[in-house]
Amino acid sequence: METQQPPTDPVTLEVTDLMANLVGIFHREYEEAAAARSLTGAQAKVLALLRRGPMPMRHIAQTLSCEPSNITGIVDRLESRGFVTREADPQDRRVKLVAATGSGTAASVELRESLHFAREPLAALDPEERIQLRDLLRRMLAGAVPPA
Amino acid sequence: METQQPPTDPVTLEVTDLMANLVGIFHREYEEAAAARSLTGAQAKVLALLRRGPMPMRHIAQTLSCEPSNITGIVDRLESRGFVTREADPQDRRVKLVAATGSGTAASVELRESLHFAREPLAALDPEERIQLRDLLRRMLAGAVPPA
DNA sequence: CCTGAACATTTGACAACCTGAACTATTCGT
DNA sequence: ACGAATAGTTCAGGTTGTCAAATGTTCAGG
Numbered sequence: 410m411e412t413q414q415p416p417t418d419p420v421t422l423e424v425t426d427l428m429a430n431l432v433g434i435f436h437r438e439y440e441e442a443a444a445a446r447s448l449t450g451a452q453a454k455v456l457a458l459l460r461r462g463p464m465p466m467r468h469i470a471q472t473l474s475c476e477p478s479n480i481t482g483i484v485d486r487l488e489s490r491g492f493v494t495r496e497a498d499p500q501d502r503r504v505k506l507v508a509a510t511g512s513g514t515a516a517s518v519e520l521r522e523s524l525h526f527a528r529e530p531l532a533a534l535d536p537e538e539r540i541q542l543r544d545l546l547r548r549m550l551a552g553a554v555p556p557a
Numbered sequence: 558m559e560t561q562q563p564p565t566d567p568v569t570l571e572v573t574d575l576m577a578n579l580v581g582i583f584h585r586e587y588e589e590a591a592a593a594r595s596l597t598g599a600q601a602k603v604l605a606l607l608r609r610g611p612m613p614m615r616h617i618a619q620t621l622s623c624e625p626s627n628i629t630g631i632v633d634r635l636e637s638r639g640f641v642t643r644e645a646d647p648q649d650r651r652v653k654l655v656a657a658t659g660s661g662t663a664a665s666v667e668l669r670e671s672l673h674f675a676r677e678p679l680a681a682l683d684p685e686e687r688i689q690l691r692d693l694l695r696r697m698l699a700g701a702v703p704p705a
Numbered sequence: 706c707c708t709g710a711a712c713a714t715t716t717g718a719c720a721a722c723c724t725g726a727a728c729t730a731t732t733c734g735t
Numbered sequence: 736a737c738g739a740a741t742a743g744t745t746c747a748g749g750t751t752g753t754c755a756a757a758t759g760t761t762c763a764g765g
Contacts, residue, residue: 420687421679425672427694428583429605435580437622451722467742474585479723481744486721503731503742524573530697531569539568542693545686546575549678597750615713627752629715634750651713651760707765716757721750728745735737 434530442523446516451483456492456509456517463508465498492516582678590671594664599631604640604657604665611656613646640664 436450443453455469466484470477484507487493492513498504509517534542584598591601603617614632618625632655635641640661646652657665673679682690 418684418687420684420691421673424679424687424691424694425669427691427698428579429587430698431576431694432580432583432587435576436584449721465742466744475722476724477743478725478745482722501732501742505743531572533696533699534693536568538693538696539572541689543568543572543575545682545690545693546572546579548681548686550575550578551681599751613713614715623751624753625714626716626754630751649713649761653714708763710761710763712759712761714758714760717755719753721752723750724748726746729743730741731743732739732741734739 431530438524442520445523446520448516448520452487452492453517453520455480455483455487455507456513457521459493459507459509460514460517463496463506465504465506467504469507487513579678586672590668593671594668596664596668600635600640601665601668603628603631603635603655604661605669607641607655607657608662608665611644611654613652613654615652617655635661 439453440450443450446453448456451473454473458464458469458472466480467477469484470480473480484493484495488495491510494508494510495505496508498506531539587601588598591598594601596604599621602621606612606617606620614628615625617632618628621628632641632643636643639658642656642658643653644656646654679687
């Protein structure tokens, strides 16, 4: 479970700390932006996933790394507000395809655009540096799980 | 080249998306690393804050951007496991100073070091790029709320 | 000194999130 | 057609989070 690791490289360690702070800030902004539309963070995440199209519950759970039983409740609440619909997949009637409604996608798109996470921390960088950052992030994420 | 900030600078937008993914990955790892020590994410965050020294409840709440009443429960659980102690501040007996115990700081430091968030995404960068990334993140966070 | 406003923390009620186990319905291999 | 596997739900239980109402403490003005 624990692979040996070269004695913690100080730069890596500092980057990890910086990331932790950034994650905190980003998280807070996301939660606030969601709350401003009377959505919770979890609901906003599901809605964001559905912007790409309908999706089985199980796939949502896998993408968000949580138990399927958890998704049931979240989708329940989104459904009761008319943000998503549940439909049985004609191909396999066990699976239920969750699809965002018009107002659902609208809310999600709106939220995404209001996320000027950038504005505060990112504004400190000039355009050239921003491109540098983009390239570094791209490379870091190249091997990771694709965004869904 | 006036750096007018149009609502949707493509580079900024992409960086925001990349950050969102990175935040997701980091968050998952953090939660897992905490769970491996039977801590929740929130508990781990409080413990991490206390590595810098004792701190009033209110300060913890402000730093984590949540209600003070929320901290009460989290500290309760940490206290019942011997990870922190609550002591009245001699200067002002209204405030309670929360301090990490030996095992508390030990757990937090251990958790931090096990966070080789590095391993997956960061391993894709060579040392020089890692320094570049560190500098960019430093500059982004310079204006933001300092960690403690 | 006394009183009331301000403050730090706690308590209680409530909602959402999350997990794990047990259940239902459907599919699929043999 | 039977049994194993799969998708989703339900239920019980714990943690996080909010808000409003307490409690205890400090501090400024009269």
